[in-house]
Amino acid sequence: MTTLLSAQALAKAFPVASTPRERLRALLNLLLGRPIKRRDVLRDISFAIEPGASLGVIGENGAGKSTLLKLLVGVLTPTQGELKRCDSVGALLELGAGFDLERSGRENIALSAGLMGWNARQIAEREAEIIAFADIGDYIDEPVKHYSSGMVVRLGFSIIAAVRPQLLITDEVLAVGDESFQKKCIRWMEEYLQQGGTLLLVSHSMYHVQKLCKSALWLKDGGVEAYGDVFEVTQSYLAFHERKQEAEKNLREQRAISAGDFRLQSWQVNGSPVAANLVLPEDGALQIDVELHTPDQRIPHLGFGVKRADGTAVFGGTSEIDRAEGVLAAPHQVRYRLQLDLSNLMPGHYSLSVFVLDPEAIRLFDTVHCDLVVRGQAREFGMVRLPHRWG
Numbered sequence: 001m002t003t004l005l006s007a008q009a010l011a012k013a014f015p016v017a018s019t020p021r022e023r024l025r026a027l028l029n030l031l032l033g034r035p036i037k038r039r040d041v042l043r044d045i046s047f048a049i050e051p052g053a054s055l056g057v058i059g060e061n062g063a064g065k066s067t068l069l070k071l072l073v074g075v076l077t078p079t080q081g082e083l084k085r086c087d088s089v090g091a092l093l094e095l096g097a098g099f100d101l102e103r104s105g106r107e108n109i110a111l112s113a114g115l116m117g118w119n120a121r122q123i124a125e126r127e128a129e130i131i132a133f134a135d136i137g138d139y140i141d142e143p144v145k146h147y148s149s150g151m152v153v154r155l156g157f158s159i160i161a162a163v164r165p166q167l168l169i170t171d172e173v174l175a176v177g178d179e180s181f182q183k184k185c186i187r188w189m190e191e192y193l194q195q196g197g198t199l200l201l202v203s204h205s206m207y208h209v210q211k212l213c214k215s216a217l218w219l220k221d222g223g224v225e226a227y228g229d230v231f232e233v234t235q236s237y238l239a240f241h242e243r244k245q246e247a248e249k250n251l252r253e254q255r256a257i258s259a260g261d262f263r264l265q266s267w268q269v270n271g272s273p274v275a276a277n278l279v280l281p282e283d284g285a286l287q288i289d290v291e292l293h294t295p296d297q298r299i300p301h302l303g304f305g306v307k308r309a310d311g312t313a314v315f316g317g318t319s320e321i322d323r324a325e326g327v328l329a330a331p332h333q334v335r336y337r338l339q340l341d342l343s344n345l346m347p348g349h350y351s352l353s354v355f356v357l358d359p360e361a362i363r364l365f366d367t368v369h370c371d372l373v374v375r376g377q378a379r380e381f382g383m384v385r386l387p388h389r390w391g
């Protein structure tokens with residue numbers, strides 16, 4: 001099997017020149033052959049795309065996705081590293097790239113097809129199909145400079161669809177099209193993949209990445225944060241975002257908690273001190289042992305909660321609701337044991353928290369959290385698997 005695209009330790013640095021003065025200095029240094037201050041935008045990027053593969057590239061704004069695509073299609077050259085690419089690459093990147101804006105859509109179809117080596121007969125045969133896919137009405141005979149960005153994408157994608165390259169590289173441009181055209185493109189890509197096509201897709205939509213791609217590469221600050229199975233990588237990426245928001249919320253919550261006297265001294269899960277990242281055992285069972293400090297021998301209540309990483313509550317309860325009571329194990333020390341069955345949680349990233357309430361279960365005193373990872377693959381959606389059957 002021939003690899004269609006391979007990147008080996010790719011890196012790209014741009015000159016640091018954001019102000020006019022810096023740009024002038026960079027230009028001067030360049031002319032004088034002096035070193036230019038550069039910023040690494042991509043570093044040590046390695047991956048390979050085999051025929052039939054589908055890779056989604058994801059990452060936050062500014063992570064380096066567009067720069068990587070520009071390297072892959074040859075618009076930019078890498079500062080370091082090695083890139084190998086097959087000849088049959090169809091790239092749909094920047095709006096209008098490759099179109100002659102003064103010419104009509106119809107003329108641009110002929111120009112693009114000619115560049116790809118089609119003869120006049122082939123072009124004539126496929127023109128109607130391309131125009132039908134683009135579906136831009138009479139605009140097909142207007143100069144491309146009169147097109148909306150959506151129309152440019154429609155025309156660009158229609159040409160690519162007719163060419164059926166061995167490897168299709170595309171980015172968020174699809175998001176520019178309206179919903180019905182987007183759906184048409186997605187359907188086309190699914191069919192193309194089923195028939196053995198190969199895809200590299202950059203997208204902010206985890207839905208589309210999961211739908212179309214088998215693997216994913218997460219770019220973070222110019223480096224590869226994760227690369228592998230699409231579900232694992234996209235779930236980690238979503239959890240990263242959700243945790244970012246959750247961290248801010250927790251900080252606010254923590255500040256609101258009174259520095260009262262009932263305190264959480266320690267907690268263990270399934271007999272071990274809690275690590276930052278808890279992986280749910282296959283049977284979904286957690287035994288939580290908690291030691292609390294009580295200043296006056298009164299028994300505080302204990303609460304617990306499971307949230308999805310974005311903060312959405314999945315389930316929570318307290319010893320007061322369940323009419324359970326802790327045990328005074330030593331002077332000023334109360335112990336609780338809680339058995340939790342989380343076997344219905346869907347794969348994904350969650351947080352588990354335990355909190356102390358006063359004996360009246362009114363005031364919240366102390367909270368601890370840990371990340372909870374539920375491994376596995378699921379095509380159903382939601383947070384919990386609800387028992388169901390068909391027929």
Ligand SMILES: Nc1ncnc2c1ncn2[C@@H]1O[C@H](COP(=O)(O)OP(=O)(O)OP(=O)(O)O)[C@@H](O)[C@H]1O
Pocket residue numbers: 014015041059060061062063064065066067068
């Ligand atoms: N020509 C350039 N000169 C200098 N810096 C650049 C240049 N092109 C991109 N950058 C910088 O490189 C970084 C990565 O940009 P890039 O456009 O690749 O990110 P991205 O992941 O595609 O972001 P987005 O999701 O917002 O499109 C950014 O900090 C950007 O400012």
